[in-house]
Amino acid sequence: xKYERIRKIVLEAxxxxxxxxxxxxxxxNIALRDDEEDVVAITPSGISYSTMTxxxxxxxxxxxxxxxxxxxxxxxxxxxxxxxxxxxxxxxxVHTHAMFATIMAMGDQPELRPITPPQCEFTPVxxxxxxxxxxxxxxxxxVEALGEEGRAVLIKNHGMFCCGKNMKAAMEATTYTEExxxxxxxxxxxxxxEPMPKEGEAAMKALIAADHAV
Ligand SMILES: [Zn+2]
Numbered sequence: 528x529k530y531e532r533i534r535k536i537v538l539e540a541x542x543x544x545x546x547x548x549x550x551x552x553x554x555x556n557i558a559l560r561d562d563e564e565d566v567v568a569i570t571p572s573g574i575s576y577s578t579m580t581x582x583x584x585x586x587x588x589x590x591x592x593x594x595x596x597x598x599x600x601x602x603x604x605x606x607x608x609x610x611x612x613x614x615x616x617x618x619x620x621v622h623t624h625a626m627f628a629t630i631m632a633m634g635d636q637p638e639l640r641p642i643t644p645p646q647c648e649f650t651p652v653x654x655x656x657x658x659x660x661x662x663x664x665x666x667x668x669x670v671e672a673l674g675e676e677g678r679a680v681l682i683k684n685h686g687m688f689c690c691g692k693n694m695k696a697a698m699e700a701t702t703y704t705e706e707x708x709x710x711x712x713x714x715x716x717x718x719x720x721e722p723m724p725k726e727g728e729a730a731m732k733a734l735i736a737a738d739h740a741v
Pocket of ligand 1: 555624686
């Protein structure tokens with residue numbers, strides 16, 4: 528099978544996302560860039576994840592052009608490839624409709640702030656206004672919101688988009704963003720919401736960056 532390595536990583540990631548409850552039905556999509564070949568493996572559109580095989584994962588180029596695989600790539604290809612074009616440091620991208628991220632992207636919520644130390648790697652998590660799914664418009668808004676260093680954004684009335692230098696990093700961003708949304712939701716409900724102070728967040732970010740540099 529061509530592009531077997533990246534196809535397998537994408538398949539394992541989407542199965543993990545399903546197991547974690549971050550993805551339901553056929554929603555959500557995950558992509559991984561292979562630098563050597565300059566291609567992107569991405570989950571196909573509308574295929575059940577429980578029976579999906581590595582061969583079913585679609586291959587596109589960095590402009591989203593469908594190159595290989597029997598199933599059409601996810602309709603959110605523009606979002607994944609736009610981020611990879613804008614950010615050469617990003618190799619893996621994850622888009623899900625995870626429940627609490629979606630809840631916290633509604634109304635006039637402010638950006639998500641960290642509650643626990645590991646979340647600081649991905650904060651602050653901004654909120655992108657609703658734009659039609661699958662369009663270059665939503666792709667541009669996500670790229671803009673991520674900026675030069677962002678790892679996660681929420682998309683109003685839709686879900687979240689996370690990314691990283693590899694699949695592990697992108698999946699961690701997804702897990703911790705959902706955790707941040709969940710803890711924020713319950714803390715606000717209890718009336719006890721108190722995000723980490725900005726100085727604490729900055730110190731944690733420095734610590735995490737130094738640790739990752741080792
Ligand atoms: Zn979506």
